[in-house]
Amino acid sequence: MSDLWRQMAVARAIATKDLRAEVRGRQAVTTTLFLAAVTLLVFGFALGPDRARLAEAGPGLLWLAVVLSGVLALGRLHQSETEDGAFEVLATYPVSRAAIYAGKAAGGVAAMLALGAVVIPLTVILYGVDIGPALPGLVVILALGAVGLAAVGTLYAGLTVRLRAREVLLPLLLLPVVAPLLLAAVSATTAVLAGDPLRELAAWLQLLAGYDVAMLLAGGLTYGLALEE
């Protein structure tokens, strides 16, 4: 039991360190918040000024903005570790690899939630999507999506962080893997905004939760391999 507590303390320390660095202006995530906002604006230009069309495409564009800027944010959260050999030092600590992974992933979840907090209100403002009573449902979907994205994104960011081509390679590897998450999150968002007329929301939430569990397990078991190189 005390071992589990110690592992959680390690994870918390790593996540806190990442967030503190962010707050003090390392700008791994902050810049991607603006990128997400600009992406939503540009989607609007690509689809034209038709309000009904924009509102209909809203859930898809919302998640596309979260995923695209989220991938960049997760990559940059790892990139800061490569400076001054921080990653190597982290790897020499006598703590469990799964705890390090949990810490990095928790920082990633916080970053993804921040992205959602920017993107959801902007979708309402720019595309005229009516949220109304759907807000609690949206928060649940965002939370599940954030965990899944951070779970697999943290693992892949760890694998690619030492490669020179990482900026291209990380999205290239990650986007096919997050395809089911994107599909489920968009479908769930569409359902919850429409008041769930087909009673399909629960199924999509289950799929998202299952994806989260599978990717967290895969990450917890294999992330250490990325560190030990």
Add this chain to the structure above:
Amino acid sequence: MATRVLGISALAAITAATAVALFVVPADLNQGEAQRIMYLHVAAAWLAYLSFGVTAAASAWWLITRGQRADAVALAGAEVGVLCTAATIWAGMMWGRPVWGTFWQWEDPRLTTTAILLASYVGYLLIRRLTDDPVRRATRGAVIGIVAAINIPIVHFSVVWWRGLHQGPTFVSPDTILNPPAPGQFVATLLLMLGAFSLAWLWLVITRYRLARLEWAAEDRARRGRLVPLATAPEAGS
């Protein structure tokens, strides 16, 4: 020697199966000549899935034993698998245009899943090319090979639900071709093609495996300075 016999038999078998599929078996009444694409399509698809299964298993084997053989099997599986997947999708599109009326059917779970599969393993091959260190290359590849394999059933499920929860598509499922009511000739031809393709698959995997081992042995010699790598060889005339 045995591999050469295998390769020649594979070539002969594919030629024979193709001749049967094109000239001996009659075409399907509803789908016309386009149905003949099915023999190639189904055979390639089955081998694509087999290849990635082999890659996932070999990746796990590498993570446990750290043996170079395991990594060579994983690489061979992935490369042949990408080839088979591309052939599957291409053949499927050529069939889909005349029969479904469209190259691409978003709500078809197999098509969508296969496309994701192709994208995942192209990424696998790309990340392998970016590292010279044999251990890093194999480890990164192994993690990606395993995560991609875990992901595939989830992708498949999600697209099945997507279809089920929207209005179902009205095209005839390719399954119906293979159902028991399908004439025995079609099934026999498909089995013949499957056998021929499996021989070719085995030959490709073995050959790629050997090539990988030779390549790495050469890399190893170059690293130890017994062989001058091309990149650092002195230029002619200097």
